[in-house]
């Protein structure tokens with residue numbers, strides 16, 4: 615289900631109320647979110663930031679139309695569990711921001727393709743938290759996502775631009791994110807045009823380029839599971855030979 619205009623109807627509010635929530639993370643996604651506000655003067659008439667642990671002093675969480683959330687939920691932390699419950703109750707829709715919240719990110723990093731350590735399994739991406747699943751509509755990849763991407767996403771959300779939002783809806787249901795995505799979904803399907811966009815999108819230098827074959831190469835040891843490569847690939851959402859993701 616796409617986000618709809620009805621999700622914005624909230625008593626007689628004139629502004630779209632948004633909040634930003636922090637779970638277990640480095641806060642890089644929230645900093646990136648705040649960075650985009652330099653370009654966002656034109657939407658400040660439309661949007662009101664009602665909750666952010668960095669920018670607002672509010673101690674209680676108000677109801678809001680859109681909650682952006684970063685980080686992974688620690689299943690051993692009662693504060694996280696109660697925050698997740700409140701988030702599910704107070705927000706009309708939730709957007710996960712960044713690799714941690716969307717796919718697990720560095721919390722799932724394991725070396726040499728070994729399974730993650732038991733301690734890593736205490737931290738799960740928000741997209742896998744049962745009580746949040748019904749509210750999470752979109753997942754934004756990146757570690758952290760670029761402020762321009764966040765700004766464009768916000769504009770698309772306000773305009774209900776379904777074409778722009780569609781890939782983010784796909785990502786909300788993606789189970790894994792790694793360089794293998796471009797290998798499986800683009801290269802192995804014969805869709806890769808060798809443009810190198812995925813290589814430049816990778817923040818961890820896990821993707822290189824083989825100039826002999828004109829295709830990217832992937833080193834899983836460096837991958838931080840941010841999902842940026844598939845999201846950046848212009849071929850990844852092509853409807854031919856079949857929809858990917």
Ligand code: SF4
Nearest residue numbers: 639642712713714757
């Ligand atoms: S996705 Fe990256 S930048 Fe964002 S919270 Fe996780 S580690 Fe930090």
Ligand code: SF4
Nearest residue numbers: 793816837838841843
């Ligand atoms: S290969 Fe790079 S861009 Fe792709 S998921 Fe891994 S770290 Fe992110």
Ligand code: SF4
Nearest residue numbers: 806807809810812847
């Ligand atoms: S961005 Fe997509 S099409 Fe371009 S090199 Fe990477 S996998 Fe190939």
